[in-house]
Amino acid sequence: MAEHKLDQQWTPELLQFHEELQAKNMGPLWASVFSSSQPTPRAIPYLWKKQLILDMLEKAKNLLQVGTGSIDRRAVYLVNPGMKYLQPHGWGGATQTLYAAVQALNPGEIAPPHRHMTSALRFIMEGKGASGVVNGVKYNFEPGDYVITPEWCWHDHINEGDETVLWMDCLDIPFTSALTSSFFEMYPAEKQPIDFPEDYGTKRYAGGMVRPISDRKPSPAPIGRYTWDLTKQAIDGQSEFEADPFDGYAVEYINPTTGKDANGRIGARMQGLPPGFKGKAHRHTHSSVYVVHKGSGYTVINGERFDWEAGDFFVVPVWAVHEHVNTSETEEAFLFSTNDLPIMELFGFEREEAYSENEGHQHIVKVFEPDFAEDSVVIE
Ligand code: GTQ
Numbered sequence: 197m198a199e200h201k202l203d204q205q206w207t208p209e210l211l212q213f214h215e216e217l218q219a220k221n222m223g224p225l226w227a228s229v230f231s232s233s234q235p236t237p238r239a240i241p242y243l244w245k246k247q248l249i250l251d252m253l254e255k256a257k258n259l260l261q262v263g264t265g266s267i268d269r270r271a272v273y274l275v276n277p278g279m280k281y282l283q284p285h286g287w288g289g290a291t292q293t294l295y296a297a298v299q300a301l302n303p304g305e306i307a308p309p310h311r312h313m314t315s316a317l318r319f320i321m322e323g324k325g326a327s328g329v330v331n332g333v334k335y336n337f338e339p340g341d342y343v344i345t346p347e348w349c350w351h352d353h354i355n356e357g358d359e360t361v362l363w364m365d366c367l368d369i370p371f372t373s374a375l376t377s378s379f380f381e382m383y384p385a386e387k388q389p390i391d392f393p394e395d396y397g398t399k400r401y402a403g404g405m406v407r408p409i410s411d412r413k414p415s416p417a418p419i420g421r422y423t424w425d426l427t428k429q430a431i432d433g434q435s436e437f438e439a440d441p442f443d444g445y446a447v448e449y450i451n452p453t454t455g456k457d458a459n460g461r462i463g464a465r466m467q468g469l470p471p472g473f474k475g476k477a478h479r480h481t482h483s484s485v486y487v488v489h490k491g492s493g494y495t496v497i498n499g500e501r502f503d504w505e506a507g508d509f510f511v512v513p514v515w516a517v518h519e520h521v522n523t524s525e526t527e528e529a530f531l532f533s534t535n536d537l538p539i540m541e542l543f544g545f546e547r548e549e550a551y552s553e554n555e556g557h558q559h560i561v562k563v564f565e566p567d568f569a570e571d572s573v574v575i576e
Contacts, residue, residue, distance in 0.1 A: 204226070237516070239276040240513060242277055243502045243510040243511075244274055245566045246505075248566070248567055248568055249272060250362075253298060256270050268307060269353075271299040272297060273365075274485075276511060289370035291485060293368060294462070294485050294534060295366065297364070299353075299364075301326050301361050306355075308352055308386055309383035310380065311381050312379065314347065314367045314369050315345070315367065315459050315461050315462060316351070316365060316366070317365075317458075318343040319364040319489075320342075320362075321487065325355055325356055325359055325361060326354065326356070326357060326361035328351060328420075329353075329387070329388050331351075332391030332392055333390075334395070338424060342422040343363075343422075344420060344449075366464075371461070371536070397418055398420065412453070415451075416451075417451065418453050419452065427466050431466065434447075439473065442478050444475060444520070445467065466530060466531070469521075469522040469529040471524050472522060472525050473521065473522040474519075475521065476519055477519035477556055477557060478549060478550045479515050479516055481546050481548075482540045483512060483514045483536055485534050486511070487508070487509050489532050492504065495510060497510075498518075498558075500564050
C-alpha cells in the first residue's frame with residue numbers, strides 16, 4: 197500500500213496554528229489519521245484468563261444480589277486495554293464495536309426483564325438449571341448453547357437449579373453508543389409471562405436442515421437457542437473433509453428464514469480445531485471476541501503468542517494477523533467467537549488478506565503474560 201510522501205514541515209508556526217484551530221473548535225485535516233493507509237485500531241490483541249474473571253465475579257457475588265430492587269445483572273465486562281480512554285461512560289468494549297462480559301446467575305436468582313435497542317447474544321459456558329425468557333419463550337441453557345436476544349425483545353434470566361450458571365454476553369454496545377441510538381426499558385413486573393411451549397423455537401427446528409413451512413417468510417428470530425449437540429453434529433459432518441486452512445472446521449449460526457446471521461448485527465461462530473491443527477495466518481477488517489469452549493492451544497496475533505484453555509477470552513482486533521493452533525495431539529479444541537462481520541459487510545468495509553510470508557505462519561516475537569488477581573489462587 198502506498199504511503200503519502202510528505203515534504204511539508206510541521207513548523208512551530210504550523211503547530212501553533214493547529215492549537216489555534218483546536219481552541220476555535222476546528223481541526224487540521226492535513227494532520228489527521230484520515231490518510232492512514234490502513235486501519236489503525238485502538239483495540240489491541242488481549243487475553244483474559246477464566247480464573248481472573250471468576251475471581252472478579254466471586255467478589256461481585258459477595259457484594260451484590262441480583263433481582264428486583266437490587267441489581268439487574270451480575271456481569272463483569274471486558275475492557276480492551278487500548279480503549280480504556282472510553283471509560284467510564286463509553287462502555288469501553290472488547291473491540292471497537294463489541295461489548296463482551298461474563299454473567300453469573302446463582303440458584304434462585306431472577307435477573308428481571310428488560311429490553312434495549314442493542315442486540316445481545318449469550319454463549320453458555322458452564323452450569324445447568326438456568327433459562328432465559330425472550331418475548332415469552334423460555335429457553336433452557338446448557339453448556340455450549342448459543343442463545344440470541346435480538347434488539348427490543350423482552351428478556352429475563354432465571355436460575356431454578358442448584359448450580360451457579362455462567363455465560364458470555366456479547367452486545368453491540370460500543371457500536372450503538374457511537375450512533376447514540378440506544379433505548380432501554382424495564383418490564384413492569386419481576387418476570388415475563390411464558391406464552392409459548394418451552395424451547396419453542398429450538399424444537400421447531402429440531403431437524404436442523406428443514407424449516408416449518410410457515411417460516412418461508414423471513415422472521416427476525418425463528419430460533420432462540422442453538423444447541424451444542426446440533427452445532428457439534430454440523431462440525432463433525434465437515435470433519436471428514438479438508439479443514440479450512442485458517443479456521444479449521446467452522447460454522448456460523450444463521451437465521452434459517454433469511455440465511456443471514458442469527459443475530460442481525462453480530463456474527464457468531466463455533467470452530468473445531470482437530471488435534472495438532474496448525475492454522476495459517478490471515479487478517480480481515482472484522483474484529484472478533486473468542487471464548488474457548490473446550491481444549492487448549494494458542495493463537496498468534498500480530499506476532500504475539502496467546503496461550504489459551506477452556507473459559508479464557510481473547511480478542512482479535514481489526515486487521516490483526518492471526519493464526520490458531522491446537523497443541524493437543526489427542527483432543528479437538530473448540531473456539532466460540534462473535535464478530536462484527538454483519539455490519540462490516542453491510543457497509544462495504546469487509547476485506548480479507550492471507551499472510552503470504554514464511555509459508556503463511558508468523559514468527560513469534562513475544563509471549564503474552566496474562567493477568568491474575570493479586571489474591572487469586574492459581575489451580576494447576
Ligand atoms: O443479560 O440482559 O452483560 O442487558 C449487558 C446488558 C447482559 C442482559 C449484559 C444486558 C445483559
